[in-house]
Amino acid sequence: MTVSHAPVQPPRSRGSGARGPRLRLLCALCAALTMGAALLMGAPTRAAAEPGPAEGRFTSVDERIELDRNGVARVRIDLVLDAGTTPVTGPVLRVPRRIEADEADGHRRYRAVRTTDVGVTSPTGASTAVRSHSARDERLYTIGDRGAKVVGVQRYTITMTVRGLVTPGGEQDGFVWPAVLAGSAVHDRFTAVVVAPDAVLGADCASGGADCRAFTSGVVARFAAQDVGADRALVLRAHCPRGTFQDVDESYTTVKTLADRFPLDGPDLVGAAVILVVGGGLTLAHLSLICRDHRWASPVPGTIPPPPGTRVVRGTAHHVPQRSCPPEGTRPAEVGMxxxxxxxxxxxxxxxxxxxxxxxxxxxxxxxxxxxxxxxxxxxxxxxxxxxxxxxxxxxxxxxxxxxxxxxxxxxxxxxxxxxxxxxxxxxxxxxxxxxVAPNKARARCRAVGTVVGLGGLLSVVLLAGPLGLGLWSVAITSIGLLVLAVIPLMPxxxxxxxxxxxxxxxxxxxxxxxxxxxxxxxxxxxxxxxxxxxxxxxxxxxxxxxxxxxxxxxxxxxxxxxxxxxxxxxxxxxxxxxxxxxxxxxxxxxxxxxxxxxxxxxxxxxxxx
Structure with missing residues (x-):
């Protein structure tokens, strides 16, 4: 869990007004492309840290985690914040929403972490209002009231219930508690006590460069660190005998790589090929049957009216006889159009x-x-x-x-x-x-179809490249949309x-x-x-x-x-x-x-x- 200050936030400036329809369409396309890229890459990202205070430090952070047989953790955090003379709103708790677990079938996976029953008290009378919002990897709890900022030394006690920290099975049951110390605040002293239902076989502390020590005694594991600087990560681990935890609520998410979303196997390749052949074929057929000019197959191109019985064919005459006058009854702008x-x-x-x-x-x-x-x-x-x-x-x-x-x-x-x-x-x-069909209407219809198909291909990334692993299908659909847009000049x-x-x-x-x-x-x-x-x-x-x-x-x-x-x-x-x-x-x-x-x-x- 991360603990940092909540700074005084400057007021946000007002927007510059409504943008035009073209800008909104551009923003929608950029958003769709960004979402598709994020889904395809599947790279987990950490929530952006809120700015820390200009001054101040946590003089002590003491955590106590009590585990029951079902792997549910009752967490109590006592922290002392020395804000100095700079007014701050209060601390920010960063509780993980997922923890990386062992790989499954060669894929990285994460254990879901759920936090409930968050409560805050302050012996020094600081505001205990709590606001929360979620990022991808963390849930942030901001303690304090923006209208009642604090200075000097303040004490807080935070309690919460956390599920998902215990992973049963294997040779031992494992407990993992990420204490990610982010932001600009400095932690003078950090301690944690983990109380398990049975004896703790071992414990370790991944400090990320900080001085962190772990001790075990019976059912208790203790952790201590000194002078933990900004952006240092502490991950606390404890191991118990197999079977210590029963009926643990386990929920995992698997991170798919680009190769998973574009496997280039039979279904992916065959499906994409079918989409390209069918979509491209329909587009070319429409161009050939609907969008080609109709003309009279007269012996002399341009004859009006044509000889009786002249057939109507598709296409354009490549050789026309030269004539010394314009078409009768027409004007230059009309013929130019x-x-x-x-x-x-x-x-x-x-x-x-x-x-x-x-x-x-x-x-x-x-x-x-x-x-x-x-x-x-x-x-x-x-x-x-x-x-x-x-x-x-x-x-x-x-x-x-x-x-x-x-x-x-x-x-x-x-x-x-x-x-x-x-x-x-x-x-x-x-x-x-x-x-x-009027040229402007024909082009508008083609543009609408191409846009719908292209955006549909981008949005289909959510389903096809995500759970189904058929990313090439989305690429094929998007390509058909681009093909339709490319033939707009041929529509009239x-x-x-x-x-x-x-x-x-x-x-x-x-x-x-x-x-x-x-x-x-x-x-x-x-x-x-x-x-x-x-x-x-x-x-x-x-x-x-x-x-x-x-x-x-x-x-x-x-x-x-x-x-x-x-x-x-x-x-x-x-x-x-x-x-x-x-x-x-x-x-x-x-x-x-x-x-x-x-x-x-x-x-x-x-x-x-x-």
């Missing part, structure tokens, strides 16, 4: 350029490399909802009036960001019927119409990337650069598209005419890299969108206000 299966900032940037090309705004390049946007008088009532949202975010209503001039800097501070625009693009694509599945539109879009993208000026009828094509620039942005090939036309302009083979884009009109630099500057417009606008989204997530008034 169809290809990427998620709304991106590039899709919103493409929408902004598309609205400018269609006459809803004009774009102006400034001397300081900034960009200004001016709203035109063109009515936006016929636009799609996400397109109207872009205009409202760029030109919001402030104090009852709609802003008609804005910049990338102001867009980066747009209230609420552009989340509603991205959601609007998702809804529009869902309305067009290009995906069998396109309909035959969606696949056909995608095939047309990929053919048009090939045209934008591999543009041959000799094959273009410039008289018929008109302002092909501006008309297809939003599509190049949506496809992620805007830089190559702009650079190609800048070269043609520098060579004099192409003379751009814009009504939606105005360069440096009053600058001698006018005409120098006017098309190339649009590359910076695309980057700056996408950066402004990212800042607006980040600021909206922080919900900071300083950055969300116009």
């Amino acid at each position: 169809l290809i990427d299966a998620r709304p991106e900032f590039a899709h919103i940037t493409a929408t902004m350029l598309d609205l400018a090309v269609r006459g809803f705004m004009t774009i102006h390049r400034e001397e300081d490399h900034a960009w200004t946007f001016r709203r035109t008088d063109k009515e936006a009532g016929a636009l799609e909802l996400y397109e109207r949202t872009v205009l409202k975010k760029m030109f919001p209503k402030v104090k009852g009036r709609i802003v008609t001039v804005t910049s990338t800097q102001q867009i980066s501070r747009a209230k609420g960001g552009f989340l509603t625009t991205r959601e609007g693009i998702e809804r529009r694509v869902a309305e067009l019927g290009w995906f069998r 599945s396109r309909t035959p119409v969606g696949s056909a539109v995608r095939e047309q879009a990929m053919g048009f993208r090939s045209f934008l990337v591999d543009l041959d000026p000799e094959s273009v009828d410039w008289a018929e094509s008109g302002n092909i650069f501006g008309r297809y620039l939003p599509w190049a942005v949506a496809f992620g090939v805007s830089e190559a598209w702009i650079d190609r036309f800048q070269e043609l302009t520098d060579e004099g083979r192409y003379r751009p005419k814009f009504i939606w884009y105005e360069g440096l009109s009053d600058s001698p630099r006018r005409g120098q890299g006017e098309l190339e500057a649009l590359t910076y417009l695309v980057d700056d606008f996408a950066h402004a969108l990212a800042l607006a989204t980040r600021y909206a997530s922080t919900q900071s008034p300083e950055v969300t206000a116009w």
